Amino acid sequence: MSELKKCVGCGAMLQMQDPEAAGYIVKEGQTLCRRCYRLKHYGDTAVLKVSKADSDEVLSRVAKMDVLVVYVLDLCDVENGLLPGLHRHLMNKDVMLVATKRDLLPDTLGNDKLLQFLRSRLREEGIEVKGVVVVGDHAKNSTGMIKDMIHVLRKGKDVAVVGMANAGKSTLLNALMPSANLTVSPYPHTTLDFNPIAWEGITVYDTPGIKVEDSLWEQLDPESIKLLGLKSAYKPRSFQLTSSQSFVLGGLASVTFMGVKEATATFYVSDNLNIHRTKAENLSEYLEKHFDELTPKVLVEPRLTKKFTSRFQPYKTDVVFGQIGWVCIQGSYERIDVNVPQTVDVHFRKAMI
Ligand SMILES: Nc1nc2c(ncn2[C@@H]2O[C@H](COP(=O)(O)OP(=O)(O)OP(=O)(O)O)[C@@H](O)[C@H]2O)c(=O)[nH]1
Ligand SMILES: [Mg+2]
Numbered sequence: 001m002s003e004l005k006k007c008v009g010c011g012a013m014l015q016m017q018d019p020e021a022a023g024y025i026v027k028e029g030q031t032l033c034r035r036c037y038r039l040k041h042y043g044d045t046a047v048l049k050v051s052k053a054d055s056d057e058v059l060s061r062v063a064k065m066d067v068l069v070v071y072v073l074d075l076c077d078v079e080n081g082l083l084p085g086l087h088r089h090l091m092n093k094d095v096m097l098v099a100t101k102r103d104l105l106p107d108t109l110g111n112d113k114l115l116q117f118l119r120s121r122l123r124e125e126g127i128e129v130k131g132v133v134v135v136g137d138h139a140k141n142s143t144g145m146i147k148d149m150i151h152v153l154r155k156g157k158d159v160a161v162v163g164m165a166n167a168g169k170s171t172l173l174n175a176l177m178p179s180a181n182l183t184v185s186p187y188p189h190t191t192l193d194f195n196p197i198a199w200e201g202i203t204v205y206d207t208p209g210i211k212v213e214d215s216l217w218e219q220l221d222p223e224s225i226k227l228l229g230l231k232s233a234y235k236p237r238s239f240q241l242t243s244s245q246s247f248v249l250g251g252l253a254s255v256t257f258m259g260v261k262e263a264t265a266t267f268y269v270s271d272n273l274n275i276h277r278t279k280a281e282n283l284s285e286y287l288e289k290h291f292d293e294l295t296p297k298v299l300v301e302p303r304l305t306k307k308f309t310s311r312f313q314p315y316k317t318d319v320v321f322g323q324i325g326w327v328c329i330q331g332s333y334e335r336i337d338v339n340v341p342q343t344v345d346v347h348f349r350k351a352m353i
Contacts, residue, residue, distance in 0.1 A: 011195030165209025263331025
């Protein structure tokens, strides 16, 4: 090939040598690699296996650039998205926050309350942002507002769009820049390398998603990701509790509310995730008998052997399972016990909704 070029969809260097590696094209002059073509046209998940970008390397490359950082945060995965030490990683660059997928949260959550929640979580994590925009519906109706904010905040600099894998970075850029043809998919790690796009006299970089190793989402196979991904807003499922109760979420997690007098547990997860309710004292027996047949499960070490505990909190509390969703508990109880696979983390927070 005469000159090294990048795939317009995923940013991988184009090459004609190795059909199994990133950036493979069949004919000279093609601008979209075979993997992107297959993802776009057939939703082919077999092509996802090429090696992914290293998250630390992504952050350190951005740190060396003279850019405004547009940090994309998936509202369905806020806890994994609020990266500890973000400013340190980014050498204190100015950060503008775009929170995506608003359309997946229930309408009953007002915008003011949502912004208040975001600002308070950002403060708690020590993340200072110069501006916040909340978008839904693939950012289609918010492009004017986002462009204006970028131009005010960038102070003559280029722009790098950064965030967790699957947060909606490439989707946002496709909406902002009609000339962009970035590959988007429901699976994490679609974008493989930095992808510079010329836009309104500056360069905007799409970047590979950052990986959170202990996120449930990262440990599922593509079919389960597709199954558990939301197509429309969460439809909350509520359970009234009058005694200690356990819930088993597919084969992914169990959550037990101990010492309950009266409480309501509301689950914000995909309709496709089965929620099995049982008395707390029957949980172990249930899992012993039925765990093998439960679906979905994480790929490696699926047994629910890691335990998280929280004491009663005098406010509505969410137990968050990353991008899978969360359960909100309100009422009178003594303790929350959560069991997940060894490699997975859960988070407790003041309720979002
Ligand atoms: N419902 C909804 N889905 C969205 C929105 N924005 C993005 N998505 C979906 O989120 C998934 C991931 O989007 P991408 O744009 O590929 O995410 P990314 O951050 O570029 O992901 P990587 O390249 O893997 O890091 C896709 O299925 C998008 O359709 C939104 O505002 N609403
Ligand atoms: Mg992308």
